[in-house]
Amino acid sequence: QEISGGCPMHAAASAGGCPVSQMAEAFDAFEGPYQIDPAEALRWSRDQLPVFYSPKLGYWVVSRYEDIKTVFRDGILFSPRNVLEKITPATPEAMEVLKGYGYAMNRTMVNEDEPAHMERRRALMDHFIPANLEQQQDMVRRLTREKMDAFINDGRVDLIDAMLYEVPLNVALHFLGVPEDEIAVLRNFSVAHSVNTWGKPTDDEQVAIAHDVGQFWEYAGKIIEKMKQEPEGTGWMHETIRKNAEMPDVVTDSYVHSMMMAIIVAAHETTSLASANMFKTLLSNREAWDDICADPSLIPNAVEECLRYAGSIVAWRRQTTAPARVGDVDLPEGAKLLIVQASGNQDERHFEDGDKFDIYRDNAVDHLTFGYGSHQCMGKNIGRMEMRIFLEEMTRRLPHLRLAEQEFTYLPNTSFRGPDHVWVEWDPALNPEREHP
Ligand code: HEM
Structure with missing residues (x-):
């Protein structure tokens, strides 16, 4: 029997009795099934x-396709202002530490309200x-x-360490125009930012x-200073710094610093994790892998299906600016949504056999992994392009690739998802290029 979500207090009111309420109460975004x-x-x-x-999280969880789209569609009623908020509040000690570094992460693009957001997005769209x-x-292919x-x-490699971490990082830094001299430190910083x-x-x-x-924040500040010394520099962050000088009210100082830190993760970690999920998924579905090896024209849709079935951003946030209704649930003003x-x-209501992986699915591209509406990912075609090229090159040169025996591990968090390692194996004697060098 269908249980209505009409009563916002459903979970709390009937605790102990109703199994669905118990599920809501037990929902834990940081461990277990999620x-x-x-x-x-x-x-x-x-x-x-x-x-x-979810009483454990203090958020309203939204799980159906149409409801999620409804929330994404209305950026005024469902503000993105909490998108980069610490989901686990900082302890007083941690706050002291952050203060010591002058940490002042604020609005970027993804968590900016209208009308400032659209004005900024338009000003910075050209790249x-x-x-x-x-x-x-x-560059990606090379x-x-x-x-x-x-x-x-x-014959054996961890795809993350060998390729999927660094290539998207290099591409991101190049696209942004950020100097590539401190790539090693960025890995620690990115993980810290995600956990934070x-x-x-x-x-x-x-x-x-x-x-x-705090060190990531300082580092971002130093990069900006360094980049300011190169007024002719190329890349999106150089463009951002020039726009900051031209229109400081639209592209503010605070935006530049906050964005410098956030974008390194947004442009890089998202793509690395999505690519890791993609190889794991395709190699676990051998027929699909063999099909794309035989017919590379299937790759673009296979990329979409991987983003749908195993995307790297699994949950995003919004906050209501007035009383609102999602599905048949009334939410108060200020409600936080996951x-x-x-x-x-x-x-299932949107994707037939939604839990099946199918590279021939004709509406795979409808997935919500890049978000939807006015904040939809600006870099989505860069991410897609990288994933497509990884597959083109790997299926051509290593069609006999297989997943090695391994236990996959993930960084526990609500939103960024992808395995820490993807070990693969193959017999180098069977590499096609040995036969046809
Ligand atoms: C926003 C996912 C790659 C730049 C977003 C959002 C998501 C997302 C979920 C928020 C959308 C919303 O609120 O509706 C992803 C995924 C990627 C990826 C899954 C890779 C597979 C990239 C890359 C770049 C980038 C490569 C830049 C080179 C941005 C920017 C925004 C954004 C600037 C903010 C847009 C706005 O608020 O107007 N992305 N992203 N992303 N992404 Fe991505």
Whole structure:
């Protein structure tokens, strides 16, 4: 029997009795089923209580495709202002540490309200035009080939360490025009930023993370100073710095500093994790892998299906600016929402057999992994292009690739998802290029 989500207090009111309320109460975004498979973990919610309050998280969870789209569509009623807020509030000690670094992360693009957001987005759009993408393409292919040359005769490699971490990072830094001299430190910083924003660090971890985040903030400031010395520099952040000088009210100082820190993660971690998920998914579905090896024209839709079935951003946030209704649930002003794209992406109501991976699916592109509406990801075509080129090169040069025996591990958090390692194996004697060098 369908249980209505009409009563916002449903979970609290009937605690102990109703099994669905118990599910809502037990929902934990940082461990257990949600960390193992967020879409599967919310199947009960999609079927029975598509909007529910999670007392553990203090958020309303939204799990159906149409409801998530409704929330994304209305950026005024459902403000993105909480998108980069620490989901686990900082301890007083961690706050002290952050203060010591002058940490002042504020509005970027993704968490900016209208009308400031659209004005800024328009002012900074030029770099994302298709012609610019063309230029990035050659670089992605060259970097991918170089990385593959280094391991193609080894027979076993962790794809993350060998390729999927660094190539998107290099592409991101190049696109942004950020100097590539401190790539090693950025890995620590990115993880700290993700845990700080979307994770549940213990009190002790909070302090260590606050130091990393503070240093990331300082580092971002130093990069800006360095880039200001090169007024002719190329790349999106150089453009941003010039616009900051031209129109400081639209592209503010605070925006430039906050964005410098956020975009390195937004442009890089998202793509690395999505690519890691893609290889894991395709190699676990051998027929699909064999099909794209035989017919590379299937790759673009396979990329979309991977983004739908196993995207790297599994949940995003919004906050109501007035009383609102989602599905049949009334929400008060100021309600915080966790909109779980991974769940919407497998919603039967929009995707037939939504929990099946199918590279021939004709509406795979409808997925919500890049968000939707006025804040939809500006870099989506860069991410897609990188994923497509990884597949083109890997299926051509290593069609006999297979997943090695391994246990996959993930960084526990609400939103960024992808395995820490993807170990793969193959027999180098069977590499096609040995037969046809
Ligand atoms: C925004 C996902 C790659 C730049 C977003 C949002 C998501 C997302 C979920 C928020 C959308 C919303 O609120 O509706 C992803 C995924 C990627 C990816 C899954 C890779 C597979 C990139 C890349 C760049 C980028 C490569 C830049 C080069 C941005 C920017 C925004 C954004 C600037 C803010 C847009 C706005 O608020 O107007 N992305 N992203 N992203 N992304 Fe991405």
